[in-house]
Amino acid sequence: MLNPAAEVSLSKFMTKLLRHTPSEYGLLLDPEDGSCLLGDLLSVIHAAPKWAGITVEDICQVVRNSEKQRFAIEGERIKARYGHSHAKLTYEPGTPPPVLYHGTNQSALSAILKEGLKPMGRQYVHLSEGLHFASLAGSRRGRLVLLSVDTVRAVHLGVTFYYAGNEVWLAEPVPPACIALREEE
Structure with a gap:
């Protein structure tokens, strides 16, 4: 062990x-x-x-x-399951829940709200069904900010989502119109 x-x-x-x-x-x-x-x-x-x-x-x-x-x-x-940078793997398109989450840091927030979510050196944007994984991903570099993604609107705008397993979803770039700052409860 x-x-x-x-x-x-x-x-x-x-x-x-x-x-x-x-x-x-x-x-x-x-x-x-x-x-x-x-x-x-x-x-x-x-x-x-x-x-x-x-x-x-x-x-x-x-x-x-x-x-x-x-x-x-x-x-x-x-x-x-996800995060490959060496070659683009194929995933089956899926229908995500109506809202997914993305964790990032405060310094990236203004660019994301203006330009949308981009893969940033990865093959896909990484999203999660719950706040736990989004928080883990976003807390690595600076002050954590949680975003919610309106997947219904994103699909309507042409974004394809792929289920990677264990509450993780992958997506093509997500337009800013589908992204909102998640308010703390």
Whole structure:
């Protein structure tokens, strides 16, 4: 069993492998869903001397305990649910709830309200069904601001939404007309 610090460190390495630079490590991901065999991921992890003793159970621990639920294991395969920067994965379009949330920071607020939500180096805009995940994402850089997105209006304006799993939705850029500052209750 990994200690908390090792778990966080392995999670960051898995993020690098499954979301950002798999080719740097010789890891081949399925172009459709971004998955690979657990055994292939384990082999790549073992190639890094720091991680030579990692087991499939350790990887499962990281997946299970990831607060943002970044990873999913399906049978013998593992993938990052969202956040890929190495290749655009295909997701099935879906019908989101009427309102989704986006966490950001105070310094980005005026640009978002003027220009809308953009992927900003990612493939999609990340939204969540609940405030918990939006708060986690938005609190990383500065004072947290929560926005609500009127998905009914966004769909009417041509935005496509994709369900990534575990309350996370991905979208093409969202126009400012669909975004509102969420007032604290």
